[in-house]
Amino acid sequence: MAPSTTTTYTTKQWILASKPTGAPVLSGPDATFKLQTVTLPPLKDGQLLCKVRHFSNDTGLRNFIQSTVAPERFYVPTVPVGSPMRSGIIAEVLESASPSYKAGDLVMDFHLGTWSELVVLEAATSQKLAPLPKNLSLTHYLGAFGASGLAAYTGLKFAGGAKPGDTVVISAAAGATGSMAIQIAIHLLGAKRVVGIAGSDEKCAWVQDQLGAHACVNYKSPTFVEDLKAATPEEVDVYFDNVGGHVLDAMLTRVKKHGTIAVCGAVSGYNSDEPMALRNWFELISMRINIKGFIMLDYMDKAPGILQELIGAVADGRIKLQDAETMVEARIEEQPEVWMRLFSGKNQGKLITNLIV
Amino acid sequence: MAPSTTTTYTTKQWILASKPTGAPVLSGPDATFKLQTVTLPPLKDGQLLCKVRHFSNDTGLRNFIQSTVAPERFYVPTVPVGSPMRSGIIAEVLESASPSYKAGDLVMDFHLGTWSELVVLEAATSQKLAPLPKNLSLTHYLGAFGASGLAAYTGLKFAGGAKPGDTVVISAAAGATGSMAIQIAIHLLGAKRVVGIAGSDEKCAWVQDQLGAHACVNYKSPTFVEDLKAATPEEVDVYFDNVGGHVLDAMLTRVKKHGTIAVCGAVSGYNSDEPMALRNWFELISMRINIKGFIMLDYMDKAPGILQELIGAVADGRIKLQDAETMVEARIEEQPEVWMRLFSGKNQGKLITNLIV
Numbered sequence: 001m002a003p004s005t006t007t008t009y010t011t012k013q014w015i016l017a018s019k020p021t022g023a024p025v026l027s028g029p030d031a032t033f034k035l036q037t038v039t040l041p042p043l044k045d046g047q048l049l050c051k052v053r054h055f056s057n058d059t060g061l062r063n064f065i066q067s068t069v070a071p072e073r074f075y076v077p078t079v080p081v082g083s084p085m086r087s088g089i090i091a092e093v094l095e096s097a098s099p100s101y102k103a104g105d106l107v108m109d110f111h112l113g114t115w116s117e118l119v120v121l122e123a124a125t126s127q128k129l130a131p132l133p134k135n136l137s138l139t140h141y142l143g144a145f146g147a148s149g150l151a152a153y154t155g156l157k158f159a160g161g162a163k164p165g166d167t168v169v170i171s172a173a174a175g176a177t178g179s180m181a182i183q184i185a186i187h188l189l190g191a192k193r194v195v196g197i198a199g200s201d202e203k204c205a206w207v208q209d210q211l212g213a214h215a216c217v218n219y220k221s222p223t224f225v226e227d228l229k230a231a232t233p234e235e236v237d238v239y240f241d242n243v244g245g246h247v248l249d250a251m252l253t254r255v256k257k258h259g260t261i262a263v264c265g266a267v268s269g270y271n272s273d274e275p276m277a278l279r280n281w282f283e284l285i286s287m288r289i290n291i292k293g294f295i296m297l298d299y300m301d302k303a304p305g306i307l308q309e310l311i312g313a314v315a316d317g318r319i320k321l322q323d324a325e326t327m328v329e330a331r332i333e334e335q336p337e338v339w340m341r342l343f344s345g346k347n348q349g350k351l352i353t354n355l356i357v
Numbered sequence: 358m359a360p361s362t363t364t365t366y367t368t369k370q371w372i373l374a375s376k377p378t379g380a381p382v383l384s385g386p387d388a389t390f391k392l393q394t395v396t397l398p399p400l401k402d403g404q405l406l407c408k409v410r411h412f413s414n415d416t417g418l419r420n421f422i423q424s425t426v427a428p429e430r431f432y433v434p435t436v437p438v439g440s441p442m443r444s445g446i447i448a449e450v451l452e453s454a455s456p457s458y459k460a461g462d463l464v465m466d467f468h469l470g471t472w473s474e475l476v477v478l479e480a481a482t483s484q485k486l487a488p489l490p491k492n493l494s495l496t497h498y499l500g501a502f503g504a505s506g507l508a509a510y511t512g513l514k515f516a517g518g519a520k521p522g523d524t525v526v527i528s529a530a531a532g533a534t535g536s537m538a539i540q541i542a543i544h545l546l547g548a549k550r551v552v553g554i555a556g557s558d559e560k561c562a563w564v565q566d567q568l569g570a571h572a573c574v575n576y577k578s579p580t581f582v583e584d585l586k587a588a589t590p591e592e593v594d595v596y597f598d599n600v601g602g603h604v605l606d607a608m609l610t611r612v613k614k615h616g617t618i619a620v621c622g623a624v625s626g627y628n629s630d631e632p633m634a635l636r637n638w639f640e641l642i643s644m645r646i647n648i649k650g651f652i653m654l655d656y657m658d659k660a661p662g663i664l665q666e667l668i669g670a671v672a673d674g675r676i677k678l679q680d681a682e683t684m685v686e687a688r689i690e691e692q693p694e695v696w697m698r699l700f701s702g703k704n705q706g707k708l709i710t711n712l713i714v
Binding site for chain 2: 063069070074253264276277278280281283284288289292293294295298
């Protein structure tokens with residue numbers, strides 16, 4: 001028989017080995033992830049064989065693998081045990097079975113990206129990456145010009161209803177989404193006063209000095225509640241919450257009457273089995289506070305316009321991306337450890353893996 | 358010298374003796390309230406000397422005497438230690454220094470009412486009670502046609518945005534506000550399915566059989582979470598929350614995408630020093646839930662129209678007030694104990710004190 005003309009490829013790929021209770025486990029018999037080598041199926045029409053260049057490291061992935069939310073109430077498909085761990089990626093097309101792509105094109109994918117060296121993507125659901133002005137790194141499509149920037153913008157403007165003249169507070173202000181939210185609130189939405197909340201004095205200094213926040217409060221300080229009060233003397237119109245927990249609890253005492261809390265995340269609880277403890281819930285009633293959970297996917301019709309606005313603001317210097325991206329060189333074997341740095345409290349800005357082979 | 362022509366009156370009056378931590382204490386050295394006898398000041402122009410007939414017993418009063426909310430962020434003035442305990446009242450005018458009132462008139466007052474036998478009210482801020490159709494008791498002005506009915510209506514319609522065809526869930530469904538909310542949702546707002554949550558099988562039977570709820574779930578049952586799920590097979594558009602705590606936590610898993618939680622109260626925490634524990638907070642994000650704290654005082658411009666609608670619905674039999682009011686005969690000495698029955702889990706409907714002298 002003639003040999004098949006189809007070349008087969010194998011790749012290393014992380015699969016979800018078990019659902020963690022609490023923090024994911026990186027090694028040993030209870031390891032959350034397991035590295036395996038798999039053979040990729042032959043390309044079908046419309047598919048792309050791609051080599052992964054970058055992983056987008058996002059705290060939200062923690063909920064993809066295990067959360068209190070039933071899968072049918074989760075906002076995207078979750079990762080079943082035994083399946084490849086999903087991730088936003090930037091990849092380079094090696095072989096294309098789609099007329100829209102050729103070898104060498106760079107694509108971004110949040111749907112079918114996995115922690116793998118090689119992936120098969122669908123041309124129809126991948127996004128071809130256009131060059132950015134001023135030679136900005138294409139990796140910003142994973143952060144400032146991707147999910148982080150869109151979450152920051154849509155959460156502030158549409159969920160939070162931020163208006164010119166508002167006082168806005170943003171938690172995880174030194175993170176990928178928070179660092180964009182600080183700058184968007186100031187430069188694109190006309191907030192009068194923007195206050196960050198972050199987990200170290202160093203981060204707070206960056207949020208104030210580099211991102212331009214009017215103040216930034218360290219939530220690990222023993223005087224956090226007093227500091228927060230002092231930083232918001234006229235109370236708060238919109239609180240953009242990435243963290244939940246005791247920071248949210250404190251913010252319930254600072255949001256003004258009829259103010260809004262836009263809830264983007266609750267990272268303080270992602271690796272914990274403990275329930276979230278709120279002492280100040282009655283403020284919700286006494287101050288008629290509005291709390292809105294949101295997902296930026298609900299605003300995708302507005303995404304092109306927002307991205308144009310964000311790219312313009314970076315190009316003309318209003319929004320600064322300097323030091324807002326942390327790039328880690330890593331082999332595929334190290335990817336779970338890289339991702340877990342998000343939960344160490346040490347990361348600044350968008351954490352991106354530069355995959356080395 | 359000629360004797361003064363002004364008659365002076367004395368009255369027994371409960372004052373707040375100390376702020377409770379946890380449940381109010383009824384007796385002993387740590388008693389929350391203290392009964393004293395005071396001499397009332399002479400009437401000024403525009404004032405009314407009144408004899409109290411009824412106290413409105415409301416769980417919300419618990420927060421007037423002590424809560425986590427700073428007084429400047431509370432929705433009405435709180436009660437300082439040493440001041441008379443406030444309460445909604447119905448009273449009979451004994452002496453009037455206002456042309457708008459004469460002796461024998463019945464007035465309602467939520468601003469200056471106190472736990473006293475005699476009170477001095479301001480004519481300008483008191484409400485003269487008009488007769489009700491079909492000889493309905495005037496005490497309904499304290500409940501169904503007062504704060505409870507208005508909170509139920511405005512919370513469902515304006516904070517909750519309940520629409521015809523919605524599935525609505527109401528906690529503390531056998532309470533003063535909840536029992537009105539159940540009936541308002543069904544008969545005035547056109548809900549397709551209305552589910553109560555209450556604290557005993559007896560209450561649940563009343564909520565279903567007498568108030569007309571399509572189902573009612575006992576939150577003290579070990580199968581509460583499963584029962585709640587079974588009672589809401591198509592999930593929930595609007596949850597009207599009176600209780601907070603583990604009932605709210607369970608409801609976070611039942612509200613549908615973009616659904617609303619209108620928060621009227623959080624009675625599960627009023628007598629507790631423990632923070633509210635939520636395990637399902639991430640549902641707020643994954644299902645884009647909207648949580649709105651509200652106070653019916655914000656809708657007072659709509660109150661006359663709503664009251665007319667409520668009175669009409671009772672007059673034509675759509676809303677039933679039978680067994681929806683619990684009247685307790687009590688002397689002034691017993692009033693703190695009567696009020697505390699609200700927290701025993703045994704009260705049904707509006708709890709009213711008929712003050713006997």
